Amino acid sequence: MNLIKLSWKYLIDKPLNTGLNILLLALGLAIITVLLLIQDQFENKMSRDAEGIDLVVGAKGSPLQLILSSVYHIDFPTGNIDMEEAKSLSKNRLVKNSIPLGMGDNYQGFRIVGTNHDYLELYQVNFQTGQAWQIPFEVVLGNDVAEKLKLKVGDRFVGSHGIGSSSHDHDEHDYVVSGVLEKQNKVLDNLILTSIESVWYTHDEGHDHEKFEQQVVKSGFPESDEPREVTSLLIQYRNPIAAVQLPRFINSRSSLQAASPSFEISRLFELLGVGIKLVQGLAIVIIIISGLGIFIALFNSLKERKYDLAVMRTIGASKGQLFMHIILEGLILTFLGALFGIILGHLFLAFVVYTNEQGALSGLSAWVFLKEEIWILCFALIVGIFASLIPAWNAYRTDIAAQLTR
């Protein structure tokens, strides 16, 4: 027998009360856990996906929308830009590298993005099987796409027009899988990559089968004898001065729009911050209520238990031991609450990720544990100590003789 076991015995003597208190605390802490996990991983993922991209140039519109569509592939593009204009911009002395993107189609909800091999280089991809596209209509699949759609090298499919999954099919020409990427935990996992030429040719009216057999351009802009468009341009600065001059130059002197991923994302988090604060507040209210619940439960049970406490004193318990006995009950309750809360939080995130395969939260991992979760545990234990302090003090002061003769 020891004090922890003694406290535990008294807790499970009232299973409903104990269970309710643990559940309430667990709910509050689960919300905090989910927020922590999402915030941490989301910010990480966001900054990883934008690594190496200093500026995105696209059609005029919302700069945030441009970033979301061209870097993270979650929003709709702002429109297309003239390729000649994009080409001349890429020759600017402040631009080190530029990668054109062409969008507009999907297959089963996964976006088909036309680009060149520089894009693969930017994300430092490795191929699980196969190789990069060489001719039009060859595609490379992100790992999740291949897994979820059960496609492998050599398979064929027909893309659909539009970003969402419900539009008409381009049944004139099949795409052929030429390679599958290794899992990266980046945005590429959920993309179907191909050449810009493929995107153009699917939308062309006439069919020039000779073109379909020619090698596509691996770097820079594709050649074309007619006026062509691209959706956006990912740019790397040549030097720090570019960060100051280039966006202003593009936004004021051309029909194009430039947006910086880091700036737009911090703006996005600022906007989301209000909502996160609100949910955080709610969680803290739940935790305070559960703390009060534990306090009231201990306080009430103490009224019935003064007898028991007096008896413990007669068989040799000191005041200090009784004080610890009650504090331990609070600590055990909150420790279990925190444990269940953290597990519940991870389960909830796993559920959200599972049901949200193609959305912004896909690619998050529910089973990553952060060191902040230790703080959740400490926080819960502090709540436990505070909730049991007054009842423990009452236990400490119990007058044995008066209780026993009552």
Next chain:
Amino acid sequence: MLSIKNVSFKYNNSNSFVFPDISCQAGSQLLILGESGSGKTTLLNILGGLLAPDKGEVLIDQIPIYSLSGAKLDKFRGNNIGIIFQKPHILGPLTVEENLSLANFFVGKKQSDRISQVLEDLGIGQKRRSLVSTLSEGEAQRLSIARALANDPKVILADEPTASLDDVNASKVIQLLKEQAEKYHAVLIIVTHDQRVKDHFENQTIMGGAL
């Protein structure tokens, strides 16, 4: 082994007690008879280290117990004094055995073999793993005796141990108390107003006038 001298206690001006001096050798047995309100329970609380007297001295094993401070008195009580109350006062969430091992724990002893011996002696050995709530009243009373014996006390104090029992059980309990006290060579003091107990003891003190 146990003696009190010039002990008095005052709840308020109209309710105060002066107790007769008592002196007991190790292994001796004493019955204190008294009506309700004669201060029997107060005396027992004072003897048990539960209630400090206003005046006088309580010596157990040559130690003036009220000169011990806080936790030391608690440990002394746990180690040396076994108290049995009128109601069993056993701890509901625990099993029979845990009620006894808790007494061992509070005074810092390892769980002793003594526990199973005492439970056997009192005839509740087969119930050692049962929850307290499954015990009959007689068994509960015997458990409270067993717990009082768990730490091998030098003094056993019993407050009206037979009050709620029928004749057969009452004499059984008295017999048990006497046997156990003799076996462990402990002082046994019983306070009661129960006349049935009278014939079992040679040494008797009457409090608050004649009965």
